[in-house]
Amino acid sequence: MGRELVEQAVAGDHDAFVSLAAVAYDRLHGIARLILRNEDAASDAVQEAVTSAWLHIRAVRDPDRFDAWLNRLAVHASYREARRRRGRVVEIGVARVDVPDGWDAVGVVDARDQLERGFRRLNPQQRAVLVVHHYLELSDAEAAAVLGIPIGTVKSRLNRATIALRAAIEADDRTPGVTTEVPA
Amino acid sequence: MSGRDELDRRLAAWMTETVSSSPPAGRFEQAMEATARRRPRPPWLAAFGSDWVGTTAPRRLEWAWPGLRRALVAAAMVALLAAAIVGAAMVGAYLLDHRRPAWRLGGLAYSVDGDIYVASADGGSPVLIADGIPDSASHSAPSYWDPQWSPDGRYLMYQDSNSITQVVHVVDPQGRPVASFPGWYSTWASDSSRIATWGETDQKLSFGKVDVRAMDGRLLTSVLIPDTFSGSGDQRPGWLPDGSAIVLPRYTVAEAGPAGLQAWVFPINGAAPRRLSVEVKGYGPPAFSPDGTRIAIDVGNDVFLIAADGTEAQRLPTKPGAGLYTNPLWSPGGDRIAVTRSRESIQVVDVKTGTAVPVHESSGEGVRALNWSPDGRTLLVIQGDGNPGGSSVWSVAVDGSGGHVVVKRADAEGADGRWVKEGAE
Numbered sequence: 350m351g352r353e354l355v356e357q358a359v360a361g362d363h364d365a366f367v368s369l370a371a372v373a374y375d376r377l378h379g380i381a382r383l384i385l386r387n388e389d390a391a392s393d394a395v396q397e398a399v400t401s402a403w404l405h406i407r408a409v410r411d412p413d414r415f416d417a418w419l420n421r422l423a424v425h426a427s428y429r430e431a432r433r434r435r436g437r438v439v440e441i442g443v444a445r446v447d448v449p450d451g452w453d454a455v456g457v458v459d460a461r462d463q464l465e466r467g468f469r470r471l472n473p474q475q476r477a478v479l480v481v482h483h484y485l486e487l488s489d490a491e492a493a494a495v496l497g498i499p500i501g502t503v504k505s506r507l508n509r510a511t512i513a514l515r516a517a518i519e520a521d522d523r524t525p526g527v528t529t530e531v532p533a
Numbered sequence: 534m535s536g537r538d539e540l541d542r543r544l545a546a547w548m549t550e551t552v553s554s555s556p557p558a559g560r561f562e563q564a565m566e567a568t569a570r571r572r573p574r575p576p577w578l579a580a581f582g583s584d585w586v587g588t589t590a591p592r593r594l595e596w597a598w599p600g601l602r603r604a605l606v607a608a609a610m611v612a613l614l615a616a617a618i619v620g621a622a623m624v625g626a627y628l629l630d631h632r633r634p635a636w637r638l639g640g641l642a643y644s645v646d647g648d649i650y651v652a653s654a655d656g657g658s659p660v661l662i663a664d665g666i667p668d669s670a671s672h673s674a675p676s677y678w679d680p681q682w683s684p685d686g687r688y689l690m691y692q693d694s695n696s697i698t699q700v701v702h703v704v705d706p707q708g709r710p711v712a713s714f715p716g717w718y719s720t721w722a723s724d725s726s727r728i729a730t731w732g733e734t735d736q737k738l739s740f741g742k743v744d745v746r747a748m749d750g751r752l753l754t755s756v757l758i759p760d761t762f763s764g765s766g767d768q769r770p771g772w773l774p775d776g777s778a779i780v781l782p783r784y785t786v787a788e789a790g791p792a793g794l795q796a797w798v799f800p801i802n803g804a805a806p807r808r809l810s811v812e813v814k815g816y817g818p819p820a821f822s823p824d825g826t827r828i829a830i831d832v833g834n835d836v837f838l839i840a841a842d843g844t845e846a847q848r849l850p851t852k853p854g855a856g857l858y859t860n861p862l863w864s865p866g867g868d869r870i871a872v873t874r875s876r877e878s879i880q881v882v883d884v885k886t887g888t889a890v891p892v893h894e895s896s897g898e899g900v901r902a903l904n905w906s907p908d909g910r911t912l913l914v915i916q917g918d919g920n921p922g923g924s925s926v927w928s929v930a931v932d933g934s935g936g937h938v939v940v941k942r943a944d945a946e947g948a949d950g951r952w953v954k955e956g957a958e
Contacts (some may be wrong), residue, residue: 361572361573371561374564378556379551379695381554382556389557391556395560396563396564399568400567407574461550483544483545484549484552515540520538
């Protein structure tokens with residue numbers, strides 16, 4: 350993402366900001382979708398994140414960290430959206446899956462559903478640490494900056510989230526057909 | 534490959550797969566439209582509420598309750614706003630207080646042993662301008678007494694009681710004569726252009742009329758005073774603040790205690806006199822506020838404020854201690870009243886709040902007269918000096934600071950300050 354574009358946006362150029370947001374939007378939406386597991390909630394969170402980014406664009410002093418800043422805004426907007434939607438009926442969108450020819454389609458779908466169910470049983474903070482680690486592929490230091498927590502906390506939270514996910518999947522193996530989602 | 538590595542690989546693949554679909558159509562445009570309607574916050578405000586990666590702000594605190602940050606920021610903003618309002622009010626009050634030009638004591642006039650002296654503000658360099666006989670020698674009034682500067686400080690008026698015919702002299706600050714005319718117990722109008730004095734009938738002092746004279750002594754008009762005001766010659770004829778009428782108190786007989794006191798005005802255009810105030814039991818004389826809307830009258834143990842139209846009477850809000858209250862005197866701004874408690878202690882009372890500030894103690898010698906500086910910052914106090922009929926003159930700031938003697942010896946009630954605007958001389 351060009352520094353020049355970021356600098357133009359910081360100077361108040363809305364077109365430049367739209368260009369930056371267009372490049373980042375799918376990634377931000379992916380972060381929110383993974384954390385919230387809901388299309389509408391994810392869209393709302395991303396809208397809040399980009400609005401916040403525009404309002405606070407003049408606080409940006411390091412264009413090279415603009416992406417990390419957007420990621421962080423998306424994560425925290427997702428946290429807030431999760432709190433707002435706590436207790437509501439969650440509509441789960443069905444992601445389209447492209448399965449290569451020759452694959453065991455049933456097995457792939459089963460594995461995906463198992464991960465889906467296990468992931469739902471994590472809280473948003475655990476989901477977020479897994480997202481920044483596995484989806485954004487950030488280092489611990491970068492993840493700490495995006496999540497707004499110390500590096501040590503990233504490591505411990507990632508470890509606990511992984512254990513919790515494994516436990517959820519194993520439990521799912523033992524009790525097929527039963528899913529317990531942790532409220533967001 | 535360990536179980537954990539396998540889970541990580543599956544998780545990464547699942548995530549990539551999950552987010553591979555496009556976001557709902559139109560949501561990006563909707564988000565951009567939302568931003569287009571708003572403007573970025575200024576840099577000093579932009580840091581608030583953002584998340585700090587890549588910004589100038591320090592590392593963001595982890596709040597146990599995210600709303601707490603907003604609440605604290607809102608509270609800080611409210612506090613800043615309140616501080617700004619209070620600051621603006623203080624600046625406004627300061628400017629209001631200093632809007633009036635500062636005045637200083639430019640000189641003094643005082644009578645002692647029947648003589649009139651003019652002196653500098655510190656009482657030094659006295660100049661004798663009228664050489665008379667003390668009352669102890671004449672067994673009547675002293676020869677010359679009651680010096681009064683005009684409000685603008687340009688002229689001095691004093692009483693001449695050398696003969697049965699009472700005379701008022703007007704002189705300049707150097708004692709050069711300006712005018713002389715029959716009169717007794719005189720008062721300058723607030724614009725310094727006229728003098729009200731008890732007049733003469735058939736070459737005898739009369740309490741049946743008040744003469745209004747120009748500063749050069751010309752008789753402008755005479756206001757007839759009914760017989761029912763007999764005894765009012767003991768009071769100076771006052772002026773309405775706008776100079777349109779003469780004010781006199783009228784006393785009704787009381788068996789004991791203070792008499793009934795009414796304030797009456799006599800228009801100098803010859804219109805019928807009218808009673809201004811309700812009757813109160815008091816001693817007077819009535820002291821008009823500078824805007825003429827209220828009258829302060831001492832009633833013994835209290836000072837009453839009376840609406841000039843007689844519709845309202847109330848006590849001065851704060852009574853700064855027990856005692857006899859005398860000589861209420863409005864400040865030039867009309868916001869404070871100086872009162873003398875038990876003839877010894879001078880208090881300045883804020884009319885609205887009732888806050889009383891002790892200004893001066895006369896140490897048992899008795900306060901005889903007060904005089905506000907035109908800017909309301911200084912009081913001139915004439916108090917007894919321990920000798921019969923003698924007094925000393927003090928100058929003191931209205932906050933009680935800087936009190937000092939300016940004239941060590943004068944006749945009782947026989948001194949007046951000459952106030953001049955800063956920079957005028």
